[in-house]
Amino acid sequence: MTQATEIPYLLRALRGEVLERPPVWMMRQAGRYMKVYRDLRDKYPNFRDRSENADLAIEISLQPWRAFKPDGVIMFSDILTPLPGLGIPFEIPESKGPIINSPIRTQQQIDKLHPFDPKVSLPFIETILQTLRQEVGNQSTVLGFVGGPWTLAAYAIEGKSSKNYAIIKSMAFTEPSILHKFLSKIADAITSYIRYQIDCGAQVVQLFDSWAGQLTPRDYEVFALPYQQQVVSQVKQTHPNTPLILYISGSAGILERMVKSRVDMISIDWTVDMAEARQRLGSNVKVQGNIDPVVLFGSKKFIRDRIFDTVRKAGKVGHILNLGHGILVGTPEDNVRFFFETAKQIN
Incomplete structure (x- = not known):
């Protein structure tokens, strides 16, 4: 067992150490695939009751750690959690996804947004992260997470999940100045939220700008990348030693551009081969991923072969083994x- 004085294994990968095996955790590892989670969900059917009640969120975060001992324990939460603190309330009906009843569509709405203070609007985050640090010690690394600026803006403007993002893209193409102001406000709020998570105990923070992969490369450089850079540069001013990971779904066409965000690690989805990703990004760029989540429905031999293939292609430096999207x-x-x-037996 890792001694309390040692650096957690996952942080060693982010420092660029040569390791015998990659650290391993899974996106969405706390949640719906586990029976213990489903039992708890049946008792507390409202998602926000589970994610914003510190005791429940701690329990859910620790369920996969107790069961599987991953190298990373990620806080159970939702990317929309900070929005009410800005004056953008939302609901999450079970099995329907988030709903924002008053989506942001005008400059007047943007002007009325609240100053964001996570200590005031999200006090439960402190309890969750501090307790997770105490529970896992240095046997694992505690990860916080946030939504990326484009993705949070897309939810707030669309009002719900979307297949074509027509409303936010129409705003981008017809009223870009309004969207840029909103994106900058969102980026500042995300910065405050990341700093708060780090101060509360997060050792790594992952940015999920999942929907930025729906942009053309040209539009990514205009509407997503500058605000990722805004977040990263501002966080690094105050917390230069806390690693940041960026994940974008459907990112094969913008991999090289993601590096310009200046995060510490790029999380890769399964639509690009790991060897090709390494070649395109360069050997000095750290990577996470990128097993197709459906591989976990295969035979044990199939799962083993895919793990070994990915790890071999990623190499022994700067790689965290993960899925290319959330577990299903x-x-x-x-x-x-x-x-x-x-994964833990690789050598």
Whole structure:
């Protein structure tokens, strides 16, 4: 077992150490595929009751750690959690996704947004992260997470999940000045939220700008990248030693541009081969990923082969083994256990 004085294994990868095996955790590892989570969900059916009640969020965050001992324990939360603190309330009906009843569409709405103070609007985050640090010690690394500026803006403007992002893209193409002002406000709020998470105990923070992959490369450089850079540069001014990871879904066409965000690690989805990603990004860029989540529905031999293939292509420096997206509902828990056991036996 890792001694309390040692640097957690996942942080060693982010420092660029040569390791015998990559650290391993899974996006969305706390949640719907685990029976213990579903039992708790049945008792507390409102998602926000689970994610914003510190005791419940701590329990859910620790469920996969107790079961599988991943190298990373990520706080159970939602990317929209900070929005009410800005004056953008939302609901999450079970199995329907988030709903924002008064989506942001005008400059007047942007002008009326509240100053964001996470200490005031999100006091439960401090309890969650401090307790997770105490519970796992240095046996694992505690990760916080936030939504990226484009993705949070897209939710706030669309009012719900979207397949074509027509409303925010129409704003981008017809009223760009309004959207840029909103994106900058969102980026400042995300900065405050990341700083708060770090101060509360997060050792790494992952930015999920998932929907930025729906932009053309040209539009990514105009409407997503500058605000990722705004967040990263501002966080690094005050917390230069806390690693930041960037994940974008469908990012194969913008991988090289993601590096310009100046995060410490790029999380890669499964639509690009890991060897190709390494070649395109350069050997000095640290990477996370990128197993297709559906691989976990395969045979144990198939899972093992895919793990070994990804790890071989990624190399022994600057790689965290992860999925290329969140773990899926219905994934067999025994296969998840096998995934972690296999990853930890690599040498």
